[in-house]
Amino acid sequence: MPLIIVALGILALLFLIMGLKLNTFISLLVVSFGVALALGMPFDKVVSSIEAGIGGTLGHIALIFGLGAMLGKLIADSGGAQRIAMTLVNKFGEKNIQWAVVIASFIIGIALFFEVGLVLLIPIVFAISRELKISILFLGIPMVAALSVTHGFLPPHPGPTAIAGEYGANIGEVLLYGFIVAVPTVLIAGPLFTKFAKKIVPASFAKNGNIASLGTQKTFNLEETPGFGISVFTAMLPIIIMSVATIIDLLQETIGFADNGVLAFIRLIGNASTAMIISLLVAVYTMGIKRNIPVKTVMDSCSTAISQIGMMLLIIGGGGAFKQVLINGGVGDYVADLFKETALSPIILAWLIAAIL
Template sequence: MPLVTVAAGIVALLILIMGFKLNTFISLIIVSFGVALALGMPLEQIIKTIETGLGGTLGHLALIFGLGAMLGKLIADSGGAQRIAMTLVNKFGEKNIQWAVVIASFIIGVALFFEVGLVLLIPIVFAISRQLKISILYLGIPMAASLSVTHGFLPPHPGPTVIAGEFGANIGEVLLYGLIVAIPTVILAGPVFTKFAQKLVPDSFTKSGDIASLGKQKEFKLEDTPGFGISVFTALLPVILMSIATIISLLQKTIGLEDNGVLAAIRFIGEAGTSMLISLLVAIYTMGLARKIPIKNVMESCTTAISHIGMMLLIIGGGGAFKQVLIDGGVGDYVAELFKETSLSPILLAWIIAAILRISLGSATVAALTTAGLVIPMLGQTDANLALVVLATGAGSVIASHVNDAGFWIFKEYFGLSMKETFATWTLLETIISVAGLGIILLLSSFV
């Protein structure tokens, strides 16, 4: 049975990554070859399938991912991210400090990839905690919730961007619906869950944490950073451009407006690649040249950003290769046939498959891409909204982060938690994001 072969492939992947400590990309390519052979694919087709999967996935993602990494790096290196965080903290005051952290982390999380946002925000959270004499975890949970939600639901982050490309969904719609899903999910998984966690594991809120491993962080005097307004505008510009284009396109369909050059130009600007390029050019000016920073230094930040995402791109490409093997090897068709008569929503099915793979594999991106390989053949048989299927896959792929996920250990070590406390905070937090996200997506599917 094809599903037995897939299960064996996933077990092999776990053994290679966790048992033999083999690089994730190498492991994915080895397993892709092994599963292709086990599925009986012709030998001459295997390498073509792997190349097609790798190239097709990266071809869609590399432009957006690369430009997004540069944009985030410029905002971080200029002090723009620090300005956003500290301004909101000062405006909200001690009483509403959690909400300041939630909003700052959300804005920064849109522009920066999860790990970068974490490294940037944790020292700020620790500094605020010392200054106000409050628990670091009290601020850390809302921060992690915001970063995790933006990472799971909002382009240009790799998960939703790459799944949108695989499903052929409109990335602007994914962003728009993603924002509708993200905001209530952040509130539930952040400030609301913190109150519950304080009762569940009270001792974890007394821990002092340790960020020595982050090394010396670049600190700015607030007056030396870009203004709050321009920092927020620069960070959110891709979201603004893509959202405007999507809203206008949806209105055009609703009203029945005839297409013209202006609407075509708006759609072009709202394309993910175009909006990211425009946003990067704006950031080069607002975060660099306007502040008298030499272009050479600005370009050094861009180069550093790209060097940091090389391996992540390869891992995503490896996930794309595995996905293509599942499609070309007939596993996707087998799953589609299996669920042909089922009344189960493709949204729910995508979430269930992604959740099972996430718990097994640890990597949210690999889980999402493997899900795509199993779900794509089903999408031709359904009228489900593709953007919502993308978001459901993203929601499933963040569930129950545990010992096979790097995020689990990062959170544990930085906040000085025991294993039990990490399960009761971080693992539960990620599960709330996944389940709450699915609930809102299903509700949204009744209206769109």
């Protein structure tokens, strides 16, 4: 019965969004209330579960996503993204530009959370696509594939790090095996899949698309944009900060030297939120003040970035509410009990349960 309720809830969600054209966030809340009541949750627990789901989800990503959006907006509005794009075009050429995007996305994805890397790379992909007049999907699919794979397979990202902790696995070995699996996965899901998808759905590759959710993208004369080096440095600064902190943490675990105040401070600086705040302040200077752009203009770009992702954050929070209802309503435990005696491979079983939920 719980699985039937979840299935009906998902169908209702699709009907509200696609059929009635109801706002996605409102639809998620309505379905969350309905599924909670159908699962028999006590009336006094329904609202608290929904609030906990929204808070728990946004508590992790709101700050990172918001700061990442502002950082990406500053790089785009200053012309830094266009400078990076055109330099890559000139360096790799049109024939190899897809591979340049794959390599850059993979490197960025190692240290940056998926949502932050996405916000940073989307303007660059659109700039390259616009300049070369090639399909956005031709570059976008490999970019997303690289970011997704690194986020799912490689520490210090939350998922693989948490799993390593649960199983008592060595982080270094998880990273090594992650690379072994990640590299071919990116190649298959990125450039190779793009060629296959283009034959199956060619019309999709003819669409222009837009990045309205990140605000209007400006165009510049290349001479008016920041230098390539400072643009790359500004975009990569969160990666540099978090990478250094991660390497030091790994060295501490490997060598076993005692913890101290310096290491605690490094971990504070290397935290994703802290790294993004520092990087944003640096971007305000390198992409704005240093180029004699008024602070008010720079802040206007930041405000625009936040206003454009406000609904996206609410939708993510609504998804967290629905997730929490499923957990508190006992759906997760029910699925676990359902498959407890199965002889199915635990790897396949774990994937099926995750896919269903």
